[in-house]
Amino acid sequence: GENVEQHPSTLSVQEGDSAVIKCTYSDSASNYFPWYKQELGKRPQLIIDIRSNVGEKKDQRIAVTLNKTAKHFSLHITETQPEDSAVYFCAAGLFMDSNYQLIWGAGTKLIIKP
């Protein structure tokens, strides 16, 4: 079945620097890749997603890139700010046995140092 690996598990960057979180997936049939942000004590919320027919998508300071050949996708956050501190989850979505399923990465704790 599908497996999603997420790295690193913890990332500490200086405020203003960029942060990159990477995920790899195993099933080439996966075709939807969302990223969720979970702030401390809050629910996960979608911040950006990408579908397999697109290689890159940007939304202000965040961007996601997808390499279907290598089966990996990455979240890029530029000009990091204290409010970016959170746990970030990637996921890969695919249909399995006529059912749609999101397979989640283990999460990355992003720490923004002032």
Place this chain on the structure above:
Amino acid sequence: EAGVTQSPTHLIKTRGQQATLRCSPISGHTSVYWYQQALGLGLQFLLWYDEGEERNRGNFPPRFSGRQFPNYSSELNVNALELEDSALYLCASSQQRGLTEAFFGQGTRLTVV
């Protein structure tokens, strides 16, 4: 528009008891997903309901079960509670089966003592 709501927010049970957690999806959403999030860890998929039927379940024992009602709200039942069942249980809903945003509830913190 009201978001996904879960009840109760906190639940304390003793080992061996049963717990019932509830989720109300966003109006118009037919899919409900349940996840377990142990402290400091990732999201583990439990169950997926769509149009009143169980569509998929994660790698959890049968004592984790649930159902979806005609109004698309859902219940998660955990029987014979064990200490390691202590976790945050998150419910999410989406508008259609498949490639669309899932909206999460605030979760139910279950503590088994």
